[in-house]
Amino acid sequence: xxxxxxDLRYTPEHEYVRETDVDGEVLIGITDYAQGELGDVVYVExxxxxxAFGQMEAFGTVEAVKTVSELFCPASGAIVEVNEALEADPxxxxxxxxxxxxxxxxxxxxxxxxxxxxxxEQYAALVADADEI
Numbered sequence: 001x002x003x004x005x006x007d008l009r010y011t012p013e014h015e016y017v018r019e020t021d022v023d024g025e026v027l028i029g030i031t032d033y034a035q036g037e038l039g040d041v042v043y044v045e046x047x048x049x050x051x052a053f054g055q056m057e058a059f060g061t062v063e064a065v066k067t068v069s070e071l072f073c074p075a076s077g078a079i080v081e082v083n084e085a086l087e088a089d090p091x092x093x094x095x096x097x098x099x100x101x102x103x104x105x106x107x108x109x110x111x112x113x114x115x116x117x118x119x120x121e122q123y124a125a126l127v128a129d130a131d132e133i
Contacts, residue, residue, distance in 0.1 A: 002033035004124050005098055009117035011056075011074045012126060016098065017117055024111055025080060029102040030062065030071070030093060033127050038064035041093040044086045046071075046103055052078040055113055059104065062093065071103065075113030081105040 004010075009017045014034035018027040035041065043063040053059045053073040060071040083102050086092060092101040108114065118126065 002031065002036060002127055003098070004032070004120050004127070006120045008098070008120065009074070009114060010120070010123035010126075011072065011117060013056075013072045015072060015074050017074050017114060018098070018102070019114070020105065024108050026075070026106050026108060026114065027102045028074060028104050028106055029097055031123070032097050033130075034069075035094050035097050035101075038062065038069060039066040040064055041090045044090045044093060044103065046082040046086070047079050049079050049081055052076075052109075053106075055110075062090075073106070074117055075106065076109040077106040078109070079104050080107050 010031065014031045015028055016031050020027055041062055041064050044060065046060045053076065055074065055076045056072050058070045059073045062069050062071060082104050085100060086103065095101065
């Protein structure tokens with residue numbers, strides 16, 4: 001079973017969103033389930049700080065041994081920071097997806113978008129349904 005922290009929000013595309021200590025900013029990455037399905041991550045392509053994205057617009061890609069997958073922005077906003085550690089060690093996405101493996105820090109254009117995301121319970125049900133297929 002995948003690790004699904006209760007304090008995060010999720011997308012059906014397997015991104016997570018964590019509130020930060022800065023009001024209106026969130027950290028975004030892929031879930032433990034997603035990294036497990038992808039396999040060993042070998043490269044992460046992320047946007048530059050300052051770029052803006054609409055809700056569910058592709059903001060980058062993650063390349064694994066098995067496949068390449070697009071990353072989708074869970075909420076509208078502008079990139080404040082990217083996790084530069086992933087350039088040297090993309091495997092952080094596998095080893096610590098909810099910690100050192102985060103991908104972008106986003107300034108939310110519409111903070112209410114956060115409330116539209118899946119709760120941990122809803123995401124767990126989604127993952128359970130996917131595992132049954």
